[in-house]
Amino acid sequence: MIEKINQAAKSIKNAKKVSVFTGAGISVESGIPPFRGPDGLWSRYDPKSLDLNFYLSNPKQSWKVIKEIFYDFFGQAKPNKAHTILAEMEAQGYISAIITQNIDNLHQKAGSKNIIEFHGNSQRFVCPTCSTQFGVHQIQINDSPPICFECKNILKPDFIFFGEDIPVAAFDKSIEIANTTDLMIIIGSTGEVIPACNIPFLAKQNGALIIEINPSSSNFTNAITDSFLQGKATEIMENLSKQISKNT
Numbered sequence: 001m002i003e004k005i006n007q008a009a010k011s012i013k014n015a016k017k018v019s020v021f022t023g024a025g026i027s028v029e030s031g032i033p034p035f036r037g038p039d040g041l042w043s044r045y046d047p048k049s050l051d052l053n054f055y056l057s058n059p060k061q062s063w064k065v066i067k068e069i070f071y072d073f074f075g076q077a078k079p080n081k082a083h084t085i086l087a088e089m090e091a092q093g094y095i096s097a098i099i100t101q102n103i104d105n106l107h108q109k110a111g112s113k114n115i116i117e118f119h120g121n122s123q124r125f126v127c128p129t130c131s132t133q134f135g136v137h138q139i140q141i142n143d144s145p146p147i148c149f150e151c152k153n154i155l156k157p158d159f160i161f162f163g164e165d166i167p168v169a170a171f172d173k174s175i176e177i178a179n180t181t182d183l184m185i186i187i188g189s190t191g192e193v194i195p196a197c198n199i200p201f202l203a204k205q206n207g208a209l210i211i212e213i214n215p216s217s218s219n220f221t222n223a224i225t226d227s228f229l230q231g232k233a234t235e236i237m238e239n240l241s242k243q244i245s246k247n248t
C-alpha cells in the first residue's frame, strides 16, 4: 500500500489541476453515518421526510426527523483529519477545488475555500415561497419547522430534498471542473447518487487520472479508478500528505 500511496503523491504533485470529489464516507470518522448500508441513516429513519412534497404537506412530521438528523446530530460534528488535510493541501496549492455531495459543512469548518456544494448545505435555510435565504444562526431551531421572517411561510434547509434539482451554479461549476481537471481524488462515495456520480465519470472521459479512497469498493472502483487506495479517509490522507511533504 505504501508504494501505491507514494505513487499517488507523485501524481498529485505532477498534476496541473487536482480536484476532489467527496461523499458521506469522508465524514464517517466525524461521527456522521452515511445514508446507506446496515448502520446508515436510512436504516433508522424514513427517507420520505426528505421528500419536498411530503415536507411541504406534513412539515411537522418531517421536521422532527430533519431536526434530529441535521441539527441535533450533524450540528455536534467536527471536521476530522481528512477534512483538515484537504484544506491544508488547498492552501499549499496542491488542490484547486472540492466538489462535495455532503451537506454537513465540515469542509467549510476545516478551512477549505473553493468548495462546490453539489447538494447544498444544512447550515443555510431558504424560503420555497419567496426564496429569501437565512443562516442557521438566524433561525431558532426548536420543535416547530422554522418560518420565513419575510413572508411567514415555512422555510426548508438549503440542501436538496428528493424531487429537487441540483443548484444550477454548482452543477455548471462541477461540469467545468470535470472538463478541466487532470487528476480527481474521490473520497468516500458509493457512486450511487445521480447525477453527482456522473462528475468523476466525466473527468475520466476527459483524460483525468482517478485516485479513489474508500474502505470498500464502489461503483467507481472497477469502472474508472486508476489507483484504489483502500482504507479509511483519515488514515489514507495522513499517509498521502506525509508522502507529499517527503517528496518536496
Ligand code: NAD
Pocket: 022, 023, 024, 025, 026, 027, 028, 029, 032, 033, 034, 035, 036, 101, 102, 103, 104, 105, 119, 187, 188, 189, 190, 191, 192, 193, 196, 213, 214, 215, 216, 217, 218, 231, 232, 233, 234
Ligand atoms: P453513501 O452513503 O452512499 O456511501 C458512503 C461511502 O463511504 C461508502 O462507499 C463507504 O464504503 C464509504 N466509507 C465508509 N466509511 C468510510 C471512511 N472512514 N472513509 C472513507 N470512506 C468511507 O455516500 P454518498 O455516495 O456520498 O451518497 C450519499 C448521499 O447522501 C450524498 O449525496 C450526500 O448528499 C448525502 N449524505 C450526506 C451526509 C453528510 O453530509 N455527511 C451524510 C449522509 C448522506
